[in-house]
Ligand code: SF4
């Protein structure tokens with residue numbers, strides 16, 4: 610079982626949301642294909658601001674809004690609550706993580722002159738402009754580097770950020786997602802559906818028109 614370490618890539622910093630709404634306009638870098646190989650994930654994440662959702666985020670939003678997940682969840686394949694797809698006789702593993710759907714003008718489906726689901730907004734939104742990049746370090750341990758998006762006008766405003774609270778949010782989001790994926794991978798591996806040297810890809814759709822149907 611890998612250990613998870615976490616660190617911030619900056620010193621003391623102040624932040625206060627200016628409610629400009631620019632993080633509610635989602636962006637997917639156009640130069641990427643639908644399947645993003647892991648070695649290009651860092652580049653993808655640096656250029657995008659898609660809102661990743663955990664299963665708990667989806668349940669909370671669905672419960673609060675009475676909307677079905679398919680109304681606000683964007684995945685490359687048809688969303689059925691699972692995130693792992695296996696292709697090419699087990700040689701290719703595709704992690705199809707759900708992201709928030711956007712309207713035609715790229716605003717989040719829950720944006721209407723402000724967030725309409727503020728009390729149940731996803732962890733990724735609570736975290737923004739901060740985000741974590743995952744790095745594998747010796748002994749297969751995992752390091753989560755917390756950085757921030759410097760284009761957010763709230764940086765440098767308001768109170769000092771509580772780094773303890775920030776680390777807790779990041780750890781919480783990471784653990785939820787890891788546990789969801791680990792369970793699915795375990796189930797597929799026990800059923801003999803994954804090859805040992807399988808290549809892993811990520812999908813980060815953020816645009817419904819390109820969906821591949823199963
Ligand atoms: S988090 Fe930053 S980008 Fe998002 S609404 Fe607040 S100030 Fe704007």
Ligand code: SF4
Pocket residue numbers: 632633634660709717718719720721723724725726727730731734
């Ligand atoms: S859920 Fe709310 S805070 Fe998050 S992107 Fe949508 S409108 Fe913005």
